[in-house]
Amino acid sequence: MNHVPLLSARGLSKRYGARIGCEAIDLDLHEGEVLAIVGESGSGKSTLLGLMSTQLDSTTGSLRYRRRDGISVDLDHLSEMERRILLRTEWGFIQQDARLGLRMNVSAGGNVGERLMAVGWRHYGKIRNEAQDWLARVEISGDRMDDAPTTFSGGMRQRLQIARNMVTRPRLVFMDEPTGGLDVSVQARLLDLIRGLVAETGLSIVIVTHDLAVARLLSHRIAVMRQGRIVEIGLADQVLEDPQDPYTQLLVSSVLQV
Amino acid sequence: MQSAAAEMLRIENVSKTFTLHLRGGMYLPVVSSLTLHVNAGECVALNGPSGTGKSSILKMIFGSYLTSSGSVLVRAGADFVDVAKAGPLEVLALRSSTLGYVSQFLRVIPRVACIDVIAASAREDGCDEDEAQARARSLLARLNLPERLWGLPPATFSGGEQQRVNIARGFAAHRPVMLLDEPTASLDAVNSAAVVELIxxxxxxxxAILGVFHDASVRDKVADRNVEIQPVERSEVCD
Known part of the structure; x- marks a missing residue:
């Protein structure tokens, strides 16, 4: 395992006029690591995810990424072309609302195959086979391959989104509340799938969630955000069992026990 | 091995105080100036009334509690890592190579069959799939968990069954330093005896094993030494 961080933020800030989205974020993500960003609505966690995934431009600060070829690049200074290549070949993004992450009128197989074509696959049979393999891995049966995701349930759409992202073997996947709005049994299936992918592929993940149980189950480390800042960061079990910051203590103690 | 047993765990002058911000910044000391060591091939029992911080000591060693002061040295190969000062990545590396921890309660992973929960732990220990499954089956059989349950997720199991899954998971990885928190708390005599054998x-x-054993007969069968934990003077101070 390489000890140079995969992704490294320094002094990252985002302001909307006078309002703070994120302020002075220093954060390193390592290879194979799952980092959960938790906090309440409006804490800046989605803004931070947007900055780290270059979907938003930062107001100040820097963001570096170590590519597959070992070269570290400054993400602020990438051309739009370079950024798009990176997004296609090394990254994935799972949206909370699957409609934003999928093409709703394209078949399930097409949704997955499209990503392969974007990285240069041309042989129709091979694309279809690879797409079918990934659909099977996310437990979507082959007879749904030609159906559009408009006909899928919420849980199936999320699994399709994962297949669409994973088919190009990304090194880093950003997830924004991937289990939000799903029934708990559907959520458990999705969490199980994500855990399996991390164990098998050594994938790194930055996941935003307001659900501490999801953070505990999936992540190695947890960062707690409040008012645009990280108030506490540490090992997942340490942050939840021995929280240091007053706000984290409040957050942890507010969770309903089952 | 017996003649020059290596020191595997050394705790020096360790204290732990919680700061309860929701209660006006009240300080709650739970462990004070503790020093102990555990050698390879040795089991040391932490004794004392409940509420004296025995579980907290295990959690500080595992890194799920922060240490307020002192050092928590765990041998990893030729060197010692001070968990009290180590960063998250170092602690994670230590957990996957050296430290095993059997907590009091199973943290249930939804949907995963109990045999796979245990096999996953063996795989992390470097077993291939067949070996991992074999280790899991052998442990479940020794802990008398009915075979019809092996393929089910443990969420719906009874307390005693969940605890046996938890123990099997802990023992499926052969770690040089093991922390056991009340491993026989909800087990009957037959299953307690099975755990004694595993230890x-x-x-x-x-x-090197450091444990909390509420059951004196279990403790007497496994512990080479006892360390008495004194209740900390509770002078509750506010900011």
Whole structure:
């Protein structure tokens, strides 16, 4: 395992006029690591995810990424072309609302195959086979391959989104509340799938969630955000069992026990 | 092995104080100036009334509690890592190579069959799939978990069944330093005896074991030494 961080933020800030989205974020993500960003609505966690995934431009600060070829690049200074290549070949993004992450009128197989074509696959049979393999891995049966995701349930759409992202073997996947709005049994299936992918592929993940149980189950480390800042960061079990910051203590103690 | 047993765990002058911000910044000391060591092939029991911070000591060693002061040295190969000062990545590396921890309660992973929960732990220990499954089956059989349950997720199991899954998971990885928090708390005599056997085997294989055993008969069968934990003077102070 390489000890140079995969992704490294320094002094990252985002302001909307006078309002703070994120302020002075220093954060390193390592290879194979799952980092959960938790906090309440409006804490800046989605803004931070947007900055780290270059979907938003930062107001100040820097963001570096170590590519597959070992070269570290400054993400602020990438051309739009370079950024798009990176997004296609090394990254994935799972949206909370699957409609934003999928093409709703394209078949399930097409949704997955499209990503392969974007990285240069041309042989129709091979694309279809690879797409079918990934659909099977996310437990979507082959007879749904030609159906559009408009006909899928919420849980199936999320699994399709994962297949669409994973088919190009990304090194880093950003997830924004991937289990939000799903029934708990559907959520458990999705969490199980994500855990399996991390164990098998050594994938790194930055996941935003307001659900501490999801953070505990999936992540190695947890960062707690409040008012645009990280108030506490540490090992997942340490942050939840021995929280240091007053706000984290409040957050942890507010969770309903089952 | 017996003649020059290596020191595997050394705790020096360790204290732990919680700061309860929701209660006006009240300080709650739970462990004060504790020093102890555990050698390879040895089992040391932490004794004392409940609420004296025995579980907290285990959690500080595992890194799920922060240490307020002192050092928590765990041998990893030729060197010692001070968990009290180590960063998250170092602690994670230590957990996957050296530290095993059997907590009081199973943290249930939804949807995963109990045999796979245990096999996953063996795989992390470097077993291939067949070996991992074999280790899991052997442990479940020794802990008398009915075979019809092996393929089910443990969420719906009884307390005693969940605890046996938890123990099997802990023992499926052969770690040189093991922390056991009340491993026999909800087990009957037959299953307690099975756990005693597992602990003895790990000791014979050279593991250093630090445990909390509420059951004196279990403790007497496994512990080479006892460390009495004194209740901390509770002078509750506010900011």
């Amino acid at each position: 003895r085997e790990r000791k014979a294989a050279g593991a």
